[in-house]
Each structure stands twice: as C-alpha cells, then as structure tokens.
Amino acid sequence: MTIVAAFLVPGSPLPRLKPDNIPWGRIAAGCQRAGRALAAARPDVILMYSSQWFAVLDELWQTRPRLAGVHVDENWYEYGDLPYDIKVDTELAHACVAATRRIGVASRGVNYDGFPLDSGSIVASHFLNPEGALPLVMAANNLYHSAETTERLGRMAAEVAHEQGRRVAIVGVGGLSGSIFREEIDIRSDRIASHEDDRWNRRILDLVERADVAALRTELPQFAKEARADMGFKHFYWILGALQGKFYGARTHAYGPVYGSGAAVVEFTI
Amino acid sequence: MAQGRILAGFLAPHPPHLVYGENPPQNEARSEGGWEPLRWAYERARKSLDELKPDVLLVHSPHWITQLGHHFLGVRTLRGKSVDPIFPNLFRYNFELSVDVELAEACCAEAREAGLVTRMMRNPNFRVDYGTIVTLHMIRPQWDIPIVGISANNTPYYLNTKEGLHEMDVLGKATRRAIERTGRRAVLLASNTLSHWHFHEEPAVPEDMSKEHPQNYEGYKWDMRMIELMRRGQTREVFRLLPQFIDEAFAEVKSGAFTWMFSAMGYPEIPGELHGYGTVIGTGNAVMEWNLVKAGLAEAEQVLGAAALSQSAFPAPSRG
Numbered sequence: 001m002t003i004v005a006a007f008l009v010p011g012s013p014l015p016r017l018k019p020d021n022i023p024w025g026r027i028a029a030g031c032q033r034a035g036r037a038l039a040a041a042r043p044d045v046i047l048m049y050s051s052q053w054f055a056v057l058d059e060l061w062q063t064r065p066r067l068a069g070v071h072v073d074e075n076w077y078e079y080g081d082l083p084y085d086i087k088v089d090t091e092l093a094h095a096c097v098a099a100t101r102r103i104g105v106a107s108r109g110v111n112y113d114g115f116p117l118d119s120g121s122i123v124a125s126h127f128l129n130p131e132g133a134l135p136l137v138m139a140a141n142n143l144y145h146s147a148e149t150t151e152r153l154g155r156m157a158a159e160v161a162h163e164q165g166r167r168v169a170i171v172g173v174g175g176l177s178g179s180i181f182r183e184e185i186d187i188r189s190d191r192i193a194s195h196e197d198d199r200w201n202r203r204i205l206d207l208v209e210r211a212d213v214a215a216l217r218t219e220l221p222q223f224a225k226e227a228r229a230d231m232g233f234k235h236f237y238w239i240l241g242a243l244q245g246k247f248y249g250a251r252t253h254a255y256g257p258v259y260g261s262g263a264a265v266v267e268f269t270i
Numbered sequence: 271m272a273q274g275r276i277l278a279g280f281l282a283p284h285p286p287h288l289v290y291g292e293n294p295p296q297n298e299a300r301s302e303g304g305w306e307p308l309r310w311a312y313e314r315a316r317k318s319l320d321e322l323k324p325d326v327l328l329v330h331s332p333h334w335i336t337q338l339g340h341h342f343l344g345v346r347t348l349r350g351k352s353v354d355p356i357f358p359n360l361f362r363y364n365f366e367l368s369v370d371v372e373l374a375e376a377c378c379a380e381a382r383e384a385g386l387v388t389r390m391m392r393n394p395n396f397r398v399d400y401g402t403i404v405t406l407h408m409i410r411p412q413w414d415i416p417i418v419g420i421s422a423n424n425t426p427y428y429l430n431t432k433e434g435l436h437e438m439d440v441l442g443k444a445t446r447r448a449i450e451r452t453g454r455r456a457v458l459l460a461s462n463t464l465s466h467w468h469f470h471e472e473p474a475v476p477e478d479m480s481k482e483h484p485q486n487y488e489g490y491k492w493d494m495r496m497i498e499l500m501r502r503g504q505t506r507e508v509f510r511l512l513p514q515f516i517d518e519a520f521a522e523v524k525s526g527a528f529t530w531m532f533s534a535m536g537y538p539e540i541p542g543e544l545h546g547y548g549t550v551i552g553t554g555n556a557v558m559e560w561n562l563v564k565a566g567l568a569e570a571e572q573v574l575g576a577a578a579l580s581q582s583a584f585p586a587p588s589r590g
Contacts, residue, residue: 058471074396077393183338
C-alpha cells in the first residue's frame with residue numbers, strides 16, 4: 001500500500017473565513033502545518049472524504065476534471081466567500097466508482113457544472129493543497145452508510161489507488177464533538193460547548209495519538225452518541241479503512257472550538 | 271397603509287423531479303415527462319395563486335439548514351444555477367429571483383423580538399437552496415412575484431420535535447405580525463413532503479413511472495390519514511397527531527415549514543383543498559391549499575388577529 005500521509009481535519013469554514021479570530025486562527029495554523037506535512041510526503045493524489053458532502057442514494061464521487069468557482073457557506077455567509085479551484089484525478093475516481101461493487105456499494109460519478117461543493121471539501125482543499133497542485137479524489141458521506149461501510153469504502157479507495165500505482169494522502173474531513181452554541185456568542189472567547197464534550201474530545205485524541213485502535217473501536221460509538229460527534233465520526237473510519245486499521249501514532253497539530261463544536265487537526269504516523 | 275394579511279397557505283413540496291418532468295427552459299436536464307398527477311396538482315395551485323394576486327410569496331425550505339437561528343434572504347436580487355446535490359442528473363436550474371427585503375427584515379425583527387435567534391443573509395453570492403427554488407418554480411414559474419426565503423433551523427433534529435416545532439410556532443406568529451405591519455398581501459408556502467421514506471436506488475430512466483409507488487405502506491397510510499383530516503379542516507387533530515406522524519412516517523414536516531405556515535394563519539379549522547397527491551422516489555407529496563379569502567378569514571383575521579396569535583399547537587416546553 002503506497003499511503004504516504006494521512007490527516008484528519010475539520011470541515012468548519014470558520015478557521016478559513018476568519019483566522020484573525022484567535023481560537024479559529026489556531027485551528028487554521030494547525031491546518032497549515034498539516035498542509036506542509038502533506039506536501040513533504042509528496043503524494044500523487046489526495047483521497048478525501050468530507051462529512052459535509054451528503055449523499056442519500058448511491059455513494060457519490062467527483063468525476064469532473066476541474067472544479068472552480070465561489071462557494072458561500074449556508075451558515076457563515078457573513079464572513080465572506082470561499083473561492084476554490086480543484087483538480088480531480090478522474091481516472092482514479094472512475095476506478096473507485098467501478099470498484100465499489102466489490103464491497104456491495106452502489107456508486108456513481110458526479111460531473112456537472114455548478115455542482116454544489118460542500119464547505120468541508122473546499123476548506124480542507126484550501127489548507128492541505130493551497131496551490132491546487134495535487135489532484136483529489138473526493139467521496140461523499142452517504143447518510144445511510146454506517147461507520148463500517150465507510151471504513152470499507154476507505155479501504156477500497158486506497159486499494160484502487162495502489163492498483164493504479166498512486167502515492168496517496170488520505171484525508172478525512174469532519175469535526176469531533178458536534179454541539180454548537182445556539183445563541184450569539186463573543187467569538188473571541190469561543191470554547192467547547194460543554195466540559196463533557198471537551199473531555200470526550202481529549203479522550204479520543206489521546207487514543208488516536210497512542211494508536212489504540214482497539215480502544216477506539218470500543219469507545220467511538222459512545223463518543224458519537226454522547227458528544228454528538230460530527231456524522232458519527234465517519235470521517236475517521238474512512239481514514240482507518242484506508243490505513244487497513246493500523247497506524248503507529250498521531251500528532252495533533254491543533255485542537256479547539258469552532259462555535260462550540262470540537263475541531264482537531266491530526267497527522268497520523270503510518 | 272392598509273394592514274397586511276395572509277391570503278392563503280399552500281403545502282408545496284419540492285421534489286426536483288417535478289421540474290425535471292415539466293422540462294422548463296430554465297432546467298438543463300430533459301425528460302420524457304413523469305409525475306404528471308403531482309404536476310397537474312401544481313397546475314391547479316398555480317391557477318388559484320394567480321387569482322389571489324399576492325404581493326409576496328413566503329417560502330420556508332428544509333434545504334437551507336441553519337444551525338444558529340432562523341435566517342432570511344436579504345439580498346434584493348439573487349441569481350445563479352441551482353444544482354441539486356442529490357439529483358444533479360435531474361435538476362440544474364438557472365434562476366433569478368427578487369426578494370422582498372423590507373418584509374424579510376420585518377419578519378427577522380419580529381422573530382427576534384419574540385425571542386428567536388435570527389439573521390439576515392446579505393451575501394450576494396449566496397446559493398439559494400434547491401428546495402426554495404423548486405417550490406417557487408412549481409407554484410409560480412413566471413417568477414414575477416417577490417419572495418421571502420426562510421431557512422430551516424435544525425432545532426427539531428438537534429433538540430427534539432416538540433421544542434423545534436414550538437420555535438416554528440413562534441416564527442409563524444412573528445411572520446404574521448410582520449405581514450400585517452408591512453401591509454403585504456401574502457401567500458405562504460410550506461415546502462415539505464409528507465412521509466419521507468424513499469428508495470435508495472434510482473431507476474435507469476428516472477421518469478419511468480412503472481417504478482414509482484409509495485416506498486412504505488405505513489407511510490402511505492399515515493399520509494392518507496393526515497390528508498383526510500386536513501380535507502375536513504380538523505386542524506387541531508392534525509397537530510395533535512403531528513409528532514407521531516413525524517416519528518412513524520419519517521415525515522419531512524418535522525423541519526418546520528408546515529407548523530410555521532399554520533401558526534401564521536392562526537391554525538384555521540377550515541378544509542384544505544387537495545390539489546393532488548403522488549409519490550416521488552417513494553416519498554409522499556401532497557399539494558394542498560388553505561384559501562383564507564374563500565373561507566372569509568382573510569378579512570376576518572384583521573379583527574381576529576389577536577385571537578389567532580394566541581393559538582399555539584406547540585406551547586413552550588417547560589425546562590428544569
């Protein structure tokens with residue numbers, strides 16, 4: 001398997017849109033460090049799964065060669081626009097669409113002008129691939145897929161990339177605890193919404209850093225439930241699947257709040 | 271300025287398949303038709319709307335999901351191409367719409383005054399959600415009436431159904447006050463499907479109606495039960511059952527538009543006119559109208575306004 005790097009990054013647009021707000025600027029700085037680490041690993045392609053790209057029928061994969069435009073987040077439009085210009089490894093993306101039959105999942109490619117990219121994919125691409133030099137393979141979060149199915153998708157995508165001789169960076173885009181503040185706050189003093197959420201986030205990050213996959217598999221369902229983990233933390237299972245369930249440690253480049261929810265930038269040791 | 275009033279409310283679901291089946295010039299995708307009974311239902315609704323001659327259409331859509339409060343479109347003209355993220359093969363629609371910003375601001379202010387978190391969306395590059403666009407196209411394809419677009423705050427999903435629908439009740443009353451204060455003759459559009467169980471695979475030919483039927487018999491029975499109550503004007507019973515309907519039929523009315531609309535209208539106990547029912551990829555969709563003008567309530571509500579505003583299907587949940 002030719003995986004040269006793996007990262008977990010948050011999908012919230014706030015660190016991208018307003019890095020001058022210190023709590024969010026720390027997350028942005030962590031993302032930039034992750035971007036430098038990714039570049040140093042010299043991958044041919046980034047395999048990215050975003051918790052914010054929803055699918056409900058088939059599993060969706062971007063197959064448009066170039067995605068360029070301006071996106072406005074549906075919640076945080078007041079902080080500005082999210083321009084993007086992303087190249088897609090269409091050969092690998094089509095191969096992933098074909099290969100999902102191996103694991104009993106129906107897939108289709110998406111190749112439409114004006115297709116609405118999600119904020120998470122755009123923000124992660126900005127931080128991890130700032131010059132847009134690397135092509136991406138982008139996979140959606142099918143809302144009906146379980147963590148196990150998502151793990152199988154990640155594994156399959158990495159295997160297909162290996163078959164095609166690609167050097168791969170794996171990226172899971174999504175948050176940790178999912179509770180946000182539901183009223184206006186002073187963003188300068190943003191914090192994790194509750195002590196319990198913070199404790200859960202730190203517990204999970206500690207297990208990730210120690211590469212205790214067995215404990216993670218035991219505790220993640222409870223984390224997902226009690227901390228309202230973003231989309232059941234399926235973005236982590238994407239990474240885990242691609243790494244064939246094994247890594248040797250991790251470095252947390254940043255951890256903090258984005259309007260109360262938990263965000264972390266994690267680089268896996270593989 | 272005369273006091274504004276609500277002329278009617280429509281249950282106006284937003285499957286993009288209906289636009290696809292109609293083949294309007296704005297949509298890039300072409301079809302051989304499909305979903306005719308629902309599209310004919312919308313034809314009847316269009317005719318009725320035309321006779322009402324409203325100043326403004328207010329639409330509450332479940333596909334503009336906001337986490338922090340209730341948001342209102344606040345840019346005078348919005349245009350672009352709307353591509354459905356789930357059905358991009360069917361819906362790639364070029365739109366241009368005019369927003370009644372003054373009314374939107376009044377709704378926003380009234381809702382804030384009532385204790386809700388509210389925001390005005392002022393970014394001119396904002397992508398209007400496909401739910402809003404499909405509902406507006408299906409009810410008024412001429413696009414010649416200004417609109418107010420309202421987001422679906424995710425409270426019903428994030429907290430619980432009753433708490434969420436209580437917020438929609440408050441939002442509806444605030445909307446009514448804003449309409450009255452600004453002198454508008456308004457029509458409300460609840461962009462909601464009923465039962466929402468759907469198939470997970472699309473037919474090779476999406477408009478092949480030999481493949482279209484209710485995905486779930488229990489969902490279908492729930493739809494018929496609720497529609498029959500609505501046809502009889504048993505509004506109180508509809509709202510008594512609404513949380514159970516939502517749970518057992520996975521009904522999209524959970525997102526709040528239906529409650530918002532009825533709250534704004536004062537929960538009138540008048541028969542709804544069913545323009546038509548049909549399924550779309552298995553989900554249950556009804557096009558229905560509550561015409562307050564025909565019922566003699568559009569004028570009466572100016573007298574009965576205070577009483578209407580005191581009605582509430584979902585009282586504030588007690589805390590602690």
